[in-house]
Amino acid sequence: MIRRLRNTRITTEYAHDLALWRSRPAQVGVLLLFGVIAAAPFLVGNYWTTVLIYGGIAAVGTIGLNLLTGFTGQASLGHAFFFGTGAYASVVLSGRFGLPFPLWLIGAAMLGGLIGGLVGPFALRLRGNYLVIVSLGLVFVGQHLFENWTSVTGGLTGISVRAPVAIGPFDAAALTLPGASGTLTRNQGYYYFVWLTVLALGLAARNLVRSRPGRALQAIRDRDLAAEVIGVSLVQYKVGAFVVSSAYAACAGAMYASYARYVSPLDFTFFLSIQYVAMMVVGGVGSVLGSVIGAVFLTALPRLIESASASLPFVAAQGGSGGVTVFTINQALFGVLIIVFLLVEPLGMVEIWRRIKRYFLAWPFSY
Amino acid sequence: MRRGLRQLRWLAVTMAVLGACGGGAGDGAAARQTPGVAGDTITVGAIVPLSDAVAVIGAPMAAGMQVYFDALNARGGIAGRYKLKLLTEDQTYANPSTSAQKYQKIKDQVALFGTVVGTDHINTLLPLLAEDSVMVMPATFDSEWVREPMLFPWLAPYQIWAMNGVSYFLEAGGRAGKNICAMTLATGYGDAGLEGVTFAAEKMGFTVAATARFKQDDQDFVAPITQLRNARCDAVVLASLPAVTGRILGAAAQAGFAPQWIALSPGWHATMVASPLREYLVKNFWVVFDAPAWGDTTVEGMAEMESAVARFRPDQKPDIYFSTGYAMALGVEALLSRAVEMGDLSRAGILRASETLGVVSYAGLAGAYRYGPAADREPPRTTNIFRVDPDAPVGLRALRSGYGTAAAQEYEFKSRR
Numbered sequence: 001m002i003r004r005l006r007n008t009r010i011t012t013e014y015a016h017d018l019a020l021w022r023s024r025p026a027q028v029g030v031l032l033l034f035g036v037i038a039a040a041p042f043l044v045g046n047y048w049t050t051v052l053i054y055g056g057i058a059a060v061g062t063i064g065l066n067l068l069t070g071f072t073g074q075a076s077l078g079h080a081f082f083f084g085t086g087a088y089a090s091v092v093l094s095g096r097f098g099l100p101f102p103l104w105l106i107g108a109a110m111l112g113g114l115i116g117g118l119v120g121p122f123a124l125r126l127r128g129n130y131l132v133i134v135s136l137g138l139v140f141v142g143q144h145l146f147e148n149w150t151s152v153t154g155g156l157t158g159i160s161v162r163a164p165v166a167i168g169p170f171d172a173a174a175l176t177l178p179g180a181s182g183t184l185t186r187n188q189g190y191y192y193f194v195w196l197t198v199l200a201l202g203l204a205a206r207n208l209v210r211s212r213p214g215r216a217l218q219a220i221r222d223r224d225l226a227a228e229v230i231g232v233s234l235v236q237y238k239v240g241a242f243v244v245s246s247a248y249a250a251c252a253g254a255m256y257a258s259y260a261r262y263v264s265p266l267d268f269t270f271f272l273s274i275q276y277v278a279m280m281v282v283g284g285v286g287s288v289l290g291s292v293i294g295a296v297f298l299t300a301l302p303r304l305i306e307s308a309s310a311s312l313p314f315v316a317a318q319g320g321s322g323g324v325t326v327f328t329i330n331q332a333l334f335g336v337l338i339i340v341f342l343l344v345e346p347l348g349m350v351e352i353w354r355r356i357k358r359y360f361l362a363w364p365f366s367y
Numbered sequence: 368m369r370r371g372l373r374q375l376r377w378l379a380v381t382m383a384v385l386g387a388c389g390g391g392a393g394d395g396a397a398a399r400q401t402p403g404v405a406g407d408t409i410t411v412g413a414i415v416p417l418s419d420a421v422a423v424i425g426a427p428m429a430a431g432m433q434v435y436f437d438a439l440n441a442r443g444g445i446a447g448r449y450k451l452k453l454l455t456e457d458q459t460y461a462n463p464s465t466s467a468q469k470y471q472k473i474k475d476q477v478a479l480f481g482t483v484v485g486t487d488h489i490n491t492l493l494p495l496l497a498e499d500s501v502m503v504m505p506a507t508f509d510s511e512w513v514r515e516p517m518l519f520p521w522l523a524p525y526q527i528w529a530m531n532g533v534s535y536f537l538e539a540g541g542r543a544g545k546n547i548c549a550m551t552l553a554t555g556y557g558d559a560g561l562e563g564v565t566f567a568a569e570k571m572g573f574t575v576a577a578t579a580r581f582k583q584d585d586q587d588f589v590a591p592i593t594q595l596r597n598a599r600c601d602a603v604v605l606a607s608l609p610a611v612t613g614r615i616l617g618a619a620a621q622a623g624f625a626p627q628w629i630a631l632s633p634g635w636h637a638t639m640v641a642s643p644l645r646e647y648l649v650k651n652f653w654v655v656f657d658a659p660a661w662g663d664t665t666v667e668g669m670a671e672m673e674s675a676v677a678r679f680r681p682d683q684k685p686d687i688y689f690s691t692g693y694a695m696a697l698g699v700e701a702l703l704s705r706a707v708e709m710g711d712l713s714r715a716g717i718l719r720a721s722e723t724l725g726v727v728s729y730a731g732l733a734g735a736y737r738y739g740p741a742a743d744r745e746p747p748r749t750t751n752i753f754r755v756d757p758d759a760p761v762g763l764r765a766l767r768s769g770y771g772t773a774a775a776q777e778y779e780f781k782s783r784r
């Protein structure tokens with residue numbers, strides 16, 4: 001019993017706190033989860049694979065936002081701008097300069113990080129609401145840029161993207177698995193590419209937050225003045241958080257452009273920033289796993305509502321025929337979920353999961 | 368760290384095993400020869416706005432297509448054998464990526480897409496269509512579609528409507544030397560309208576006095592209206608959508624600005640004649656389109672449509688988007704009939720059918736279109752001009768039918784891709 005508790009709940013060494021996966025059940029659980037993720041495209045069909053691809057892309061962006069807001073306490077509504085920057089960077093780097101994969105993806109992330117580094121110093125002068133307003137301004141500046149820099153972005157009518165995920169014989173759009181006779185569909189190949197990226201960047205984020213820089217970020221979040229007193233460099237870590245967060249968002253944007261193959265400024269509006277905040281709040285502020293849960297949940301939910309709309313009594317199938325439409329429900333959904341979660345479960349869906357885990361770990365003494 | 372690496376190795380093995388187990392699923396889908404054809408039923412896809420502000424276009428369009436299919440199926444279907452089934456999905460007009468998602472959702476269940484609304488939506492889909500060899504009949508009329516092999520375009524392109532509308536105002540209307548302007552939605556559709564005006568200016572020797580662009584969700588039109596008024600525009604070509612047109616005309620009427628509006632048909636909706644702008648519309652508003660007026664039973668297709676509506680959808684009110692959907696279904700039937708005749712309903716077979724189809728007259732519901740390989744297609748180049756008449760079925764009465772200008776004849780259709 002003592003051994004079990006030590007393995008799970010009671011930590012007796014710092015190493016336990018720092019471990020990626022603390023206990024054997026957690027390790028088995030993670031492996032099972034990977035198994036489900038790997039099998040998903042064969043189980044859910046083409047459409048839901050597409051939804052999961054967009055969910056994976058959103059997960060990368062949400063992890064980035066969580067690093068900045070959840071772990072460092074720097075509230076931002078400017079994520080759509082960095083996401084868009086990454087998307088257009090992939091258009092230019094791959095389409096115009098002919099950079100192969102993964103150079104266009106790394107380049108897009110670096111460009112996003114660089115611009116994040118330029119914006120970061122604002123956070124040294126501004127806090128809280130003021131920083132939110134500055135980041136909001138960024139979205140509108142970006143929108144203006146995306147709409148009017150037509151030679152790069154194609155303006156409001158959009159631009160085609162040619163950013164293939166292929167190195168030599170490896171092509172995500174035509175993957176061959178060992179033992180299978182044909183190739184996977186483009187959707188299935190992209191699904192693995194996106195979710196392997198989620199895995200890699202999720203692990204990187206988890207490693208970042210459990211190490212020395214991560215503790216510095218969390219110290220800044222909890223009280224930046226106190227953090228500075230104990231020797232945390234605000235310049236280094238606040239700007240660093242902006243750089244990493246923007247690089248994640250730009251990477252997500254580049255993957256989005258590569259998958260969708262056509263982007264327009266309408267894809268990077270203020271509403272996208274709200275979606276990312278909702279994903280972070282609903283999933284769990286200050287949690288990498290929560291970011292992934294929130295992103296997948298909120299990407300799939302509008303589609304689920306749509307699928308179920310025929311059997312929902314208050315939903316009208318068509319606009320103008322009275323009642324609430326799927327479109328209006330989905331428009332209000334993100335705002336409603338942010339309010340509900342902040343009131344009822346401020347730590348997000350991941351906390352619900354943690355509570356379930358805690359209940360069973362102490363079972364049968366769960367009270 | 369070492370433990371983490373070990374776990375990653377396990378992950379790789381798990382993925383490989385699962386992948387190997389499921390590899391056949393992808394092959395199976397690829398091996399199906401005739402997606403969307405099950406026994407004697409052919410499924411046709413439609414991706415249209417059904418629940419947002421542009422549902423006033425999408426919903427009646429899908430209904431029109433359904434009524435045509437019902438009437439066709441009641442006659443025994445294509446070649447007396449194949450019944451047509453419509454599979455409709457909702458898109459959000461303001462977000463073209465919604466069409467890409469819906470396309471992925473139903474592409475394996477349909478033989479072709481009978482309608483997709485939105486120029487930018489078509490742009491988003493084009494790379495996917497080439498990859499999947501699926502044909503789409505666009506409910507949008509950019510000149511670029513004429514040369515896209517995977518599209519099955521119909522009607523004259525927007526550019527032709529705009530230049531014929533301008534020409535009618537200046538030449539047939541005897542108003543040479545008047546100022547021509549354009550006010551266009553900032554999308555591919557709006558740009559197509561503007562391109563038509565610019566081309567007409569070049570060929571007919573006038574200068575476009577002012578151009579204004581706007582977004583679908585703009586609320587305040589004082590600035591663009593003031594710009595057009597200050598440029599002393601006598602006629603304004605308008606590429607807009609129904610919900611926005613009302614706001615634009617409201618701002619214009621309030622500012623006392625009353626040019627001749629020459630609107631491309633997606634900017635019109637019959638309900639506008641019941642608005643307080645009724646008198647303003649009657650005096651100042653034309654709609655350009657190359658389809659006949661609702662109720663003109665001298666047109667063969669219109670008489671058939673009226674009898675199909677009476678039988679299958681008696682509550683249907685006159686609506687140009689309903690007749691648009693109905694006419695598109697006629698094109699779908701022509702294409703699939705040819706594929707059946709050639710004995711190949713696979714996607715490649717449907718593509719070949721489009722290349723050997725020849726002229727489709729659309730029973731007069733649209734201009735006759737000559738199909739062939741994409742490089743040889745020839746769309747109609749004439750336009751019908753309508754004025755607003757509150758007593759007419761869709762609020763429109765023909766001012767001039769089949770009007771064509773020399774500029775429209777000279778216009779070359781090119782693919783920009």
